[in-house]
Amino acid sequence: xxxxxxxxxxxxxxxxxxxxKALARMLEVAREIHSDIRRxxxxxxxxxxRALSNVRYDTHTxxxxxxxxxxxxxxxxxxxKTFAQSIRMLALSKAVTEDDDIINKREAYYRSKxxxxxxxxxxxxxxxxxxxxxxxxxxxREQIGFIPDEHGGSVAGRLVVIDQDPATGEDVEIDCTRxxxxxYSVPPQVEQLTFRTSAKFILVIETTAMFxxxxxxxxxxxxxxxxxxxxxxxxxxxxxxxxRLADAYRLPVxxxxxxxxxxxxxxxxxLKVGSGNAVHLNEFFCVPxxxxxxxxxxxxxxxxxxxxxxxxxxxxxxKDALKNDPFFHHHKEWQKAINQMVHMxxxxxxxxxxxxxxNFVVERYLPEKLRNPKKFxx
Numbered sequence: 001x002x003x004x005x006x007x008x009x010x011x012x013x014x015x016x017x018x019x020x021k022a023l024a025r026m027l028e029v030a031r032e033i034h035s036d037i038r039r040x041x042x043x044x045x046x047x048x049x050r051a052l053s054n055v056r057y058d059t060h061t062x063x064x065x066x067x068x069x070x071x072x073x074x075x076x077x078x079x080x081k082t083f084a085q086s087i088r089m090l091a092l093s094k095a096v097t098e099d100d101d102i103i104n105k106r107e108a109y110y111r112s113k114x115x116x117x118x119x120x121x122x123x124x125x126x127x128x129x130x131x132x133x134x135x136x137x138x139x140x141r142e143q144i145g146f147i148p149d150e151h152g153g154s155v156a157g158r159l160v161v162i163d164q165d166p167a168t169g170e171d172v173e174i175d176c177t178r179x180x181x182x183x184y185s186v187p188p189q190v191e192q193l194t195f196r197t198s199a200k201f202i203l204v205i206e207t208t209a210m211f212x213x214x215x216x217x218x219x220x221x222x223x224x225x226x227x228x229x230x231x232x233x234x235x236x237x238x239x240x241x242x243x244r245l246a247d248a249y250r251l252p253v254x255x256x257x258x259x260x261x262x263x264x265x266x267x268x269x270x271l272k273v274g275s276g277n278a279v280h281l282n283e284f285f286c287v288p289x290x291x292x293x294x295x296x297x298x299x300x301x302x303x304x305x306x307x308x309x310x311x312x313x314x315x316x317x318x319k320d321a322l323k324n325d326p327f328f329h330h331h332k333e334w335q336k337a338i339n340q341m342v343h344m345x346x347x348x349x350x351x352x353x354x355x356x357x358x359n360f361v362v363e364r365y366l367p368e369k370l371r372n373p374k375k376f377x378x
Contacts (some may be wrong), residue, residue, distance in 0.1 A: 019097045022139045026094045029137065033087070044074045045086060048135045057273060057326035062288025064274045064326070073132075082129070084118040089129050096145030102189070104147050105130065140236070140284055142189050152186030153238030154211060154229040157220030158199040159245070164192050176226070181216055183229070186241045195245055199226045202246060203366075204290070206230055206257035206267055210350045210361065217362045223370065226251075233267050239285045242271075246289055253287055254376065256366075259295035260310075260347035261317035264338065265325065268292055273327050292377035293369050297340040300348050303365065306355050307346035318342050331378050 029045070036043040049069045056067055075083045092111060096103050103111070108130060109123040120126040134141045141147075155161070159176040161184060176184045187193075203225050205211045211229035214220070220227045226245070230238055246253050255271060257263035269275075274286040300307055310318075318338050321328045328334050341347070353360040369376075 019100070019143065022137065022143045023094065023097055025137050025139065026090060026097075026144070029090065030094075042075055043083075044072055045083070045136060046070045046072050047132045050131065050135055052324065052326075055326060057330050059330065061283055062273065063283045063286045081118060085112070085115070085120065085126075085129050086133060088112065088115050088118050089126070089133055093133065093144045093146065097143075102145055102147050104188075108146065142191070142236070142240075147188035152188060152190075152235050153231060153241065154183035154185055154208070155226065155241075156183045156211075156215045157226040158197055158224060159226045160196040162194040162196070163187070177220075181212075183211075183215060183227075186228075186235075186237050188237050190237055190241045190244060193241070193244070195248055197226065197245070197249055197251075198224075199249075199251060200224045201252040201254060202226045202228060202242060203293075204228045204230055204234070204242060204253060204255050204271065205350075206232065206255075206263060207350055210256070213359075214362065217359060219362055219366070223366070230267065230271070234271050236285050239271060239287060242290075243285065243287045246287060252373065253290040254293040254370075254373070255290050256293050256350065257295070258347070258349045259297060259299065259341070260349075261314045261321065261338070261341070263295075264292075264334070265317055265321035265328070269321075269325065269327055291373065293373075294365075295348050295350060295352075296377065297337055297344060297348075299365075300344065300346065303353065303356075305348050305352045307344075307348045307352070310342070310345050310347055314347060315342060333377050337377060 033043045033045075047070060049071055055064045057064060073079055073083055073086065089108070089112075092103070092108065105127055106123065109120055109126040112118065112120045112126055120129075130141060130146055134144065134146075137144060155176050156179060157176055161174040161176065163172045163174060164170065165172050174184055199220075200223075203214075203223070205214065205227065208229050208231050211227060214227055219225075228238070228242060234242075242253060245251065255268050257267050268290075271287055272290050273288070274283070295305075299305060318341065322335060322338055328338065350361070353365055357363075
């Protein structure tokens with residue numbers, strides 16, 4: 001029978017989200033454009049270049065930082081439509097934010113159908129303008145009213161999430177120990193959340209199947225932790241949720257993914273330091289305190305795990321990480337692990353432990369690993 005969690009309130013709750021600064025920034029951009037027009041100057045917008053080529057790894061903050069390169073969008077013959085779309089998207093964001101409402105990416109695309117010649121033909125076009133707008137304003141898109149069409153992650157364990165009733169504004173407490181074999185779903189917006197927890201650490205898990213096994217056997221209870229399923233590359237909401245919870249209680253965060261280049265260079269790297277595409281907000285969404293528990297290439301040897309051969313795309317991803325990624329350039333431990341994997345020519349899944357027994361991960365692998373966190377990859 002699971003023990004009753006002893007959940008304590010933080011000494012100071014995180015502040016509730018305020019849209020005032022985001023609105024002020026929108027108005028500032030609009031006034032600059034209006035001023036240029038009145039002075040008969042060609043209006044323009046400047047956007048940070050969102051790519052790994054414009055990224056450096058900042059060891060002080062533990063996040064990817066921009067190198068400062070920008071692109072310019074002028075009100076000119078060749079760019080008049082994109083410029084108009086950017087203005088309309090800015091106005092849509094202002095209206096939604098002022099109304100304290102939300103709009104998802106698909107809704108924003110269809111909303112543009114009323115913009116006459118400025119309408120988007122395909123959603124990827126509106127998504128790109130939305131991302132550019134976010135980068136220009138310096139606020140994440142959740143703060144300016146836009147939410148993604150994606151699952152934010154699942155949570156189980158020693159945690160009470162304090163949300164707000166949208167109708168009354170009253171606090172609503174969600175006890176993540178009381179979902180049975182289910183779990184709490186992270187909402188698209190997490191800035192309004194506060195927490196209570198007595199957990200010793202956070203364990204983030206790549207696959208839903210492994211998360212479900214750990215929940216089924218109440219691993220969060222025996223290990224005194226919070227379990228969070230990423231479901232692949234973690235969404236921004238999932239990463240922000242983990243970051244805010246870890247910061248609020250200074251909790252260690254450990255990552256458990258498949259042992260392959262995608263798990264290392266996409267899922268884990270994005271969680272820890274962010275991505276090139278969203279570099280303008282990486283410090284807000286990344287979790288620098290996370291360390292990599294497994295599955296590592298050495299685990300294949302130590303636990304005699306069944307493997308699958310590396311595919312050509314796996315080898316390419318591994319070599320790209322070693323050659324082009326500033327995070328892996330900085331950490332020799334990761335270079336050694338990835339080179340070991342390439343030399344072995346194999347990858348391994350979290351579910352490979354089932355070759356020994358269905359609950360091998362619960363009963364042996366995780367307990368053994370958690371006794372030596374200093375050996376985790378950075």
